Amino acid sequence: MPDEPPVLTAVSSSARQLFTLLRCIAFASKAHVQLSHEGLKFSVDEASVMEASAFLDKSLFTTYSFHAPPVPPPSADSDDEEATPPLTFHISLAALLETLQIFGLTDPDASRPPWARDNPYPTSTAFSNNVLGMNNLCRITYDAPGAPLSVILTEASIRTSCDLTTYQPEYTDEIPFDRQSLAFKTIMRGSWLHDAILELSSTSPEKLTMYARMVRGKPLFALSSTGTLGSARVEFNNQPPKSTLRPTAAKPDEANTPPVNLLETFQLSDPDTVLRASYKYSLIQKAARAMSVATKVSVRVDMQGVLSMQFMIEVEAAAGGGSSQVSFVDFRFVPLVDDEDEGGDEGETLMQNGEGDDSHDAF
Template structure:
């Protein structure tokens, strides 16, 4: 007896609620019930007798009660996701670093939003909007329809990434315009102080307005409502069927090398190589000097950057074998440079095969060119940018 209630409770939590009446028909059904209830009670009022109590009165009250409940249920349907932010700048910066595709895959979790961009199955960028970036964050993850396991299917969809990026920039645009106007009127400001944030700008004072994001249910648009300075902007981004890009396999158990360094250092190194417009970038990590070498050969010549004094530049440096060497397409590595710009540290990891679950804000994976010999390992580089350091 003591455990049965507990079992029922457990079973109930494991079993998703499936409404007997489909979501689309709820309103009609509720309306019919209410009308029926009213009709029956009317008939009962006209002809009040003891016989009519079970015949008309009881059904009338039942129909009314159920109808009202369904009506409420229809109207009050909690949205899958809703969040409010007071600034879109961090959101924009995080997303911009994976802004190399047209469509981005969005997944809603209890802890934040996960954006995955995929470039021809050779590069993946993942950005997380952590819950902490928002002032309020609620996600009602619907239970899976599958009765047997209680795995939650995270709501996911695709939206246009450039459109989302542009929309986020609307927030604050009016403030910038006002600042520009002020700068025009004041030559001192325009020449000397234009680059500085204004201490009295709305953004600094934290009264710039609100940005709320919501996704009510599957098939509905992902909507962004920006409110500031008397303007209310509503953007409904069409959501497309989720085409879940499989993660590029990366084996965290089988890491060949691991490096953590300042993001700035790596960005500078890439900046050194970029002018020669190389096609490919070869990454070599070895136990002896040079510890880490980025080298490239392009039409205009070849160049390489060594991190020979590894101790000063590299915080963590482990190489399992004596040497790890892979070649990547330079352009795709360069796509991560936007992420390095806003990150303070980068962690580079190379593996042989497997899957990695990134917990950082940003996660990039690259597939190298196949070597001539038969070794077709899937290797990945994982650049993590973490801001709290």
């Protein structure tokens, strides 16, 4: 009916926050989109061994309106009375990202010097759009099932409209992850994990092996890799570094400063054992962009060895004013089969012999 409202109408005060989240999962050409009253979920996968999703909560938008299309009455021979599934479709993720940065303002790294690119919230200047009062809006509409996804970007007096073709969704099973049966969990800074993955890339590795254990009552988390150019290992623990100064020579401020905990949370289902799980390095590396912009990351491994990385990313709030809010990007990885190959026990031996030795700092 022509009088029916669009299925989705969402208005954001800035396309940058949407671009930042969606770019974290831009390793696939198409994305599975799911619309709901809570927000938009974009999901991508690769060969059923890796999947990632970014959820755009309705709080990211200044205006968010979702109207589910009318449901046809069930047939007489159907006894399925369950609620209808969420509205879903496929879309070209690359085309959507190109649309969101059509004005060239959504990627701050392009116009900022290298030493200032680590700050996701650049300082406003006298020529910034928010200071000059320029209108910068992103409007997303979806009229009905099968219709294109319309993205309208407005900057000052310039308005650009793009209609992105939607495709019939291809349903694939999600990688199962048992949140109720975890073998390991830790929370740390996303930038620290990003630096560790970057360090390990120097060996051109094919496999990334993860270890976790308790050493003298202290948590120890390690990543190791072996490639054609050698091997490398990075360890994280909460043990303070050994001071080379005598107690009488230490400054009062240094003596009262608590040690920095690299691992905010550390949980092992069995503290007396060593957790060991391996994953394809090239897949883990595809989450590097999310690591680089995340404030924190939760690393979890269930009893089947499936790895879950949940990244907490701070983006600009819909109301603006310099405030920020938290959004999440999730990755899941299927483990490699442990074939007890060469070096299979090497990492465990290193973990057992490390016993808190802080002399092998990789950064």
